[in-house]
Each structure stands twice: as structure tokens, then as C-alpha cells.
Amino acid sequence: ETGVTQTPRHLVMGMTNKKSLKCEQHLGHNAMYWYKQSAKKPLELMFVYSLEERVENNSVPSRFSPECPNSSHLFLHLHTLQPEDSALYLCASSQQRGPGRDYGYTFGSGTRLTVV
């Protein structure tokens, strides 16, 4: 266990469904991230939260809606997704925003999403 827990591990949903992905970290970190990992593509940063405030949204379609109710929890709400949204969605946390120099990210195991 890395200290970052994602649920569910697998999710199959229809294009008209609404579902949510959950991420929880027990590391006392202040920044959390959502990444999308598709086959044959680099990791795509979707959202960044720092101290529960969204600080970055990388042109993600509105059918993805993040929520960060506190510094330990991060959600990704999904609605009317497309088949091309099928991917592994990874959550990560870091001690603070701008962690590259001294810290690095701690990742969860991801949610494998399939849109049918």
C-alpha cells in the first residue's frame, strides 16, 4: 500500500451513466492530482488541487468534474462519457504543490474505466 487508495479498481459504465471515482490519501499531503493514462499516450495531467482549491484544469471536458472536500479526499465525477474516455485514471498526492524538487508524487493503483 502506498498510502493513496483509489476505488473502485475497475468500473464499466454506459455513456448515459453517472459515476464517481474516489481517491483517499493518508499521508498528510496538501496537494492532489488526477491523471489519465491511455494506451500509447503519455500520462495526461487533468486536475491539480492544493489545500482543497483547484489550481489547474488542463482543458478537461466538462463531463469530468472534480471535487476535493478536504485535503485527504479527491473525487472525479463522471457523466455522459465517451468510449475514448476509457483509460486508467490515476490519483496522486504530494506533500505540497510544486513538489518536484524534494518530494515526488505518491500514486494510487488507479481505476480502470471502460465506457461502453
Place this chain on the structure above:
Amino acid sequence: AQSVTQLGSHVSVSEGALVLLRCNYSSSVPPYLFWYVQYPNQGLQLLLKYTSAATLVKGINGFEAEFKKSETSFHLTKPSAHMSDAAEYFCAVSDPDRDDKIIFGKGTRLHILP
């Protein structure tokens, strides 16, 4: 902006042979560099990181990487491959122009041949 390039999307080595995964970076300032590993159906795990303290960095599972400024490289090596090393490996750099956000390479999948 900072970036990393990983040469070879797939690398195959025999068990017991040397592992060499290549990474070149582009950075306008002294970089902070990372290698992450992703095992099947798992998230990414930090293998090692370079933060200017020493050019040869030792990580977990017997891996190490050498920072070479003259070659703008940060190649990952392991003297003797083990079957359990089969995974995808990502080189990454922090981008000071983007609040030190970590930028990942496209990854190299390492296959270990028996």
C-alpha cells in the same frame, strides 16, 4: 518548458543481463529528474530521484541512474535483470515554469526474457 524523451517504447533483455533504459531531458535550468516504475495493474512508484546532491543516484530494487549534464541524459541501469523487473518505466522532470510540476515521458516497457 521542460521535457523528457525516452528512447525505445519497448526494451527486451535476458534474465541476468544488464538493463539500460535511456532518458534525455530538456531543461533551461538545473533539472530535478525522476524515474518511476509501473507494474501491471498498479500505479506509479518512485524508483529514484536526482536533486543535484550526487550525479549517481541509487534507487530501489538495485536500480541506479547517472546524471550527465554534458549529454543531458539520465539513463537508468541495473547490472542484472530479474524477471520481476518486467514493468513500464517512466522518466520524469520537474518543470520550474509550472510550479515544479512533474512532466512524464512516454514510458519504456521492459521485457525480461528467460
